[in-house]
Amino acid sequence: MHRLPDTPPLHPAKVQAFVYRAPIENPVQTSFGIMHDRPAVLVRVEDRDGAYGWGEIWCNFPGVGAEHRARMLESCVAPILQERQWAHPAQAFETLSRRLEVLAIQAGEPGTVAQIIAGADMxxxxxxxxxxxxPLWRLFGGTPRIVTYASGLSPTDPQRLAAAKHAEGYRAFKLKVGFGEERDTANLRALREQFGPDTVLMTDANQAWDEQTAAHMSRRLAEYGPIWLEEPLRADSSPEQWRRLALASPLPLAAGENLRGDAQFDEAIDSGSFAVIQPDPGKWGGFSGCLPVARRVIAGQRMFCPHWLGGGVGLVAAMHLKAGVGHPGYVEVDSNPNPLRDLFAGPLLRPDEGTVTLPDEAGLGIEPDLAAAREFLVPHGYR
Structure with missing residues (x-):
């Protein structure tokens, strides 16, 4: 069993949330909803000696959820973190998870609670x-180079956006599917024709299908050679349903962004149904939870590819998570316009032939430019 690296004790004096919303010209489409702006909830934890760190909470859906998550962080997580000195971030993560467990049940919000803990852990x-x-990648025992892919290619003219991302240095691309059989297959065929047989393509159905449809669509899409089919079923489908689909599908299955907790990830790894496991460090686990999961994924001979779709702080965290464990796999970078990604992640969004090299600066290696993002800051109303 791999252990987490040693760290100095921490005693948070201040825990803050910053909510941002950036308008976008074209809404981002998924099979289950539309994003009309790009939100981000940043977390800043400051120690008693003035040192600080940054994290990010996943907050894309529902569209009104960012402000709520910020209030939850400051009302539920901050008081616990400020109570005492923590020997290790994982100690704080475990304590927060345990002490907020009943609240999550009572409020009917286990996902939201997991997300605010994850952002604080980052x-x-x-x-x-x-x-x-x-730098975190070195602290975790890894190397700074990672391979990226451009995700979020929507069903409307994906070739245009893919061409733009190729010009920026991306060499692998993920198409959103789940918008009808003919539209999905035509889009994937167009991308394959655009880039040729050797370019890595992936597909993501965002939980769009039932088991029969997923098996049929996997056979249709397989003709164009994507390396995985992501979340073709609802994430809460039974292990038996996933196993049947894995046997019927010519495409390897990927999932993980909507799993929470060690038990769910262990079940996914051990089931044999998934070739690719994709924890989202802003939805559950941060580094304390996702780093051990990543190592178990690799030990189970599955591909580890962290999920991320949000602002730049969480994206860079996902990059460090992947760099920290190494092995083949990809880090997701959303293709759609997002000033909150661009302002906070900066030069790490320009890969060299698909590869990003993380900086040697301490921690995440970035400093969010709050002044440049000021126009997108919105109040969240917690006192």
Whole structure:
């Protein structure tokens, strides 16, 4: 069993949330909903000596959810973190998870609670690594180079956006499907014709189909050679349904962004149904939860590809998570316009032939430009 690296003790004095909303010209479509703007909830944890770290909470859906998550962080997580000194970020993660477990049940919000804990955990690890003067990828025992793919190619003219991302240095591309058989197959065929037989393509159905439709669509899409089919079924489908689909599908299956907790990830790894496991460090686990999961994924001979679709702080965290464990796999970078990604992640969004090299600066290695993002800051109303 791999253990998490040692870190200095931390005693948070201040825990803050910052809510941003950036307008976009074209809504982002998925099979289950539309994003009319790009939200981000950043977390800043400051220690008693003035050192600080940054994290990000997943907040894309529902569209009104960002402000709520910020209030939850400041009302539920902050008081616990400020109570005492923590020997390790994982100790804080475990305590927060345990103490907020009943609240999550009572409020009917286990996902929201997991997300606010995850964002706080990211910030604690960034703080700890800054205190040590180490980049997170090195602290985790990895190397700085990762391979990226451009995700979020929508069903409307995906070739145009893919061409733009190719010009920026991306060499692998993921198409959203789940918009009708003919439209999905035509879009994937167009991408294959655009890039030729050797370019890596992926598909993501965002939980769009039932088992029969998923098996049929997998056979249709397989003709164009994507390396995986992501979330073709609802994430809460039974293990038996996933096993049947895995046997029927000519395409390898991918999932994980909507799993929470060690038990669910262990079940997914052990089931044999998934070739690719994709934890989202802003939805559950941060680094304390997702780093051990990543190592178990690799030990189980599955591909580890962290999920991320949000602002730039969480994206860079996903990059460090992947870099920290190494092995073949990809880090997702959303293709759609998002000033909150671009302002916070900066030069890491320009890969060299698909590859990004993370910086040697301590922690996440970035400093969010809050002044540049000021026009997108919105109040969230917690006192």
């Amino acid at each position: 910030a604690l690890w960034d703080l700890a690594a800054r205190r040590l003067g180490q």
